[in-house]
Amino acid sequence: MPALPTTIPSGPSFGVAAESRFGSGIVWPPETQLLLACSKLELEDLGATRVRALLQQGIEWNRFLRLTVLHCMTAFVYRHLESVASDLVPKPAIQFLRDRFVQDGAAGLRNTAQLLKLLDLFREQNILAVPYKGPVLAAALYGNVAFRRYNDLDILVSRTDVPRARELLGKEDFVPLHPTTPAGREFLLQKRHSEIFIRDQGPIVELHWAFAKQRGIFPLDLDMLRPRLREMTLFGTPLLIFGPEDELLILCAHGANHLWSRLEWLCGIAELIRNNPLNWSQIMRQAGELNSEKAVLLGLVLAADLLDAPAPEDLIAQGRRSKDVSWAANLVKRKFASGQIERPDERSSIERDLFRLRLQSTNGARMSYLFHRITTPGRDDTRIMLPVGKRFVPLPALFRPFQILGKFAADILGGHKGPDPDHKERS
């Protein structure tokens, strides 16, 4: 076992620049530091040393295990604590992690089996269906479907194939989570990006035909991705998945959309960068075309700063020079450091919308985002459709602007204010 260093390494780079990369003025509790230290697929000697050193400092185990589970990092943490520091971890904690990992593995296999069955059905009907996130991402990035925790299966099809895909899911006893009328289904197809299906024995299937509900915001679909799809085999079944550059774009956009509230998403970015030669010119050119430059830069800055991902230095510098990217990165880091995990229903609408607005590339994109935010109904708003001219409009759409204003008012009156990332805290 390597000897403990005389000083505890302060961050992945172990250098003077570490503090600025982690965010100056942010207090990082040891539990969060330990979680970050465990967040690489492979720990080298220096990483193992850091893990042991942090454990020696003392860890509040309930807090640490809660953070591990909420950030979906069980597999990583179990792997590293078991292999490099089992002598320093309480037996109940190791047992908890192991049991949780086994549960995740079993659930992962069940969901994978269902995914492969659905993909076979789509293939038989000549529907190009590309799975992403879930077990496919776990296998591609980590080599093991048990290394990600997921409750739903995401499948992307072309918009024109959606009606047939819906029918196939229906034959497998999947029903829409938000039942609607034929007019409602057509409205969803035009105005939203996905539909959720459920059934008694699970899993949840999210059928996508785009990536963002607002057209013009991340306007990417299967037809654009098709030329760059690559082959992969999952348990002997050949699949088509996104190319690594497209995967990075999609993961960065997804993470930004959800305010990077889950550390495992960032691990995916870091491992993708570590293990794939990427065409960065292509990535940034496409990011520009998709109004997602800042989202990509944010993902790279966070992956580099928190997980030591080897992203290009010029892009990291570009991200740090951007006031919006720096503001967003600081906000995400403060939330990580605080251990704050928000369920979707707890998230402040104002904070989320401000975050997304600041990551839009142009004022035009910001206006488009606001317009669609205020006018696009939710999935469950299409049960009652009103005829308006030759089209149908969901009844709740008429009240949508008031609904949104109501949410903002509730946030303000309820004390939800976006944290001020310029507020300095002593480290």
Added chain:
Amino acid sequence: MKNGSVALHAEVVATRKQISCDLEGEAVILHLGEGVYYGLNEVGAKVWMLVQIPRTVSEIRDALLRDYDVTPDDCTRDLLDLLQQLMEWNLVEFRNGRGPGPS
């Protein structure tokens, strides 16, 4: 052990109606037809990894003898018991020779 020399030359491989994942030294297997999960400890997981391609029982035994401090007789007996169990669970099949047979 019944007819051990024949059993040792038998080729064994995982069946196709299952998927599995590694759990840091352990393994969990889902039989797709039956919808049943099976868990394997470290040694079982090692054997499971080895039968992902067709191997003879003796090859598997020799791999275990390299990794574990156990006598050849004990190793062979325990291995045949495990393979018997896996066969009863429809997780492995034997080719080109008889399997362990009923104990």
